[in-house]
Amino acid sequence: MTEKKLETTVDRVYQGVYEAISKRSLRPGMKLGEASLAELFNVSRTSVRAALKQLEADGLVTTEPNKGASVSLPSDEEIRSLFETRRLIEIGIVTELCRRRDTSVTQDLRDHLLLEDEAHRSGDHERLIHLLGEFHIKLAQSLNNPVLLDWFRKLISRASLYAAALDDDSHEACRDDEHLRLIEYIEAGNQSAAIELTCMHLNGIEKAILDVAATLKTGYHPLKHLIEV
Amino acid sequence: MTEKKLETTVDRVYQGVYEAISKRSLRPGMKLGEASLAELFNVSRTSVRAALKQLEADGLVTTEPNKGASVSLPSDEEIRSLFETRRLIEIGIVTELCRRRDTSVTQDLRDHLLLEDEAHRSGDHERLIHLLGEFHIKLAQSLNNPVLLDWFRKLISRASLYAAALDDDSHEACRDDEHLRLIEYIEAGNQSAAIELTCMHLNGIEKAILDVAATLKTGYHPLKHLIEV
DNA sequence: CCTCTAATTATTGTATGCAATATCTGGATG
């Protein structure tokens, strides 16, 4: 993987906060005090600051000068931008995969589907959510393009953050057999169908997130108090 | 623009090193000692470290634990990955622009062409290089997608870094009337032509960079001594 | 009882200092 041999302190903090956010222990809008994090990880504030700066570059954390950092709380515009970007990228990815028609890639994706099914049947909700997201990463991975993959991971992280933060059930959008159908289209080299499905798929997720974001503003929601005027 | 009101120290260092790299004062492979940078900017090493960490996240700087930072020196694989990614993204961008056929966008691009011509005629090499790169950023800008634009900028920065680092004349690849033709295709909504031109265009730049990278390894080159075995 | 202001407290931004690791130098040995 992309693991480093020697784990430096700031990387540990970075990973820790990253995981905490993706595991929803830390939710959007939450304040990230340097002192508390430093104590939590048993490191100095210096390291915490560096880690937070990096997380800010990833878009997971927002900082205001002299006011500290907090987990990003996305606006509707940001959500829309993010998914428009995902559509653009993922269309590019499936287009290329359709062109290549590499059976080892599609087999790998099929193997992944088995895991999804298994998690679904065994009722392992947590794992299923993780795997559904992982599928999209696997798509990117199959291009063997580290530059794209690196960034795409961050993109997915942000999307997951938004989804996880706003709604516990938005993964429902990744439902049915859409992943399977996408694989079949790729195997058949059916570009236009694969593209259309990808768009539909992502539109579904985007809509789910935007809907919850809307109720978050008008109706009641556990995170309502975090919304800024 | 994306300027911050209150410029913090680490941002100043970040900007400074960033500019230095893009202006080629700092070249790939060069060591970035913390102490010297700290003295140069009249700040503490702490701030320098934070800035370097961010530049590493951008891919402009490479750091090895306990061995410090240096300006990134790309491998052939990285160059290829980067340009494959650019093709993917820029194809997506021009496809969307062809779909929209927004005259205000194309007019804006045409205005930019005038600047390029002017710089070309007046023999302002430096400015021309800058504008040629800026054209691609303007393409991304016209989608009004901050998420995509943010990352695309970084991508272009890396490409420029590689180009600028390896070859002073690789901008020649952005030659002829390719930018103009692209605009015309977009105006006409000719997707396939626009896509093909984009690929050709990027392939040209990539090839130029790879070629110089090759001579950098086999033949003589001012940066040869920086190459690692 | 509310509001505005000033002092206090808490938190962030930056610099300095110390320990750990790497790099360099000089000399002894084959």
Place this chain on the structure above:
DNA sequence: CATCCAGATATTGCATACAATAATTAGAGG
């Protein structure tokens, strides 16, 4: 002459300390 090893030097990694800014609270005035 080249190579290897030990001491010295320089550089990085991290934590602590101090300065600057924001948040909070207490009190006076309306």
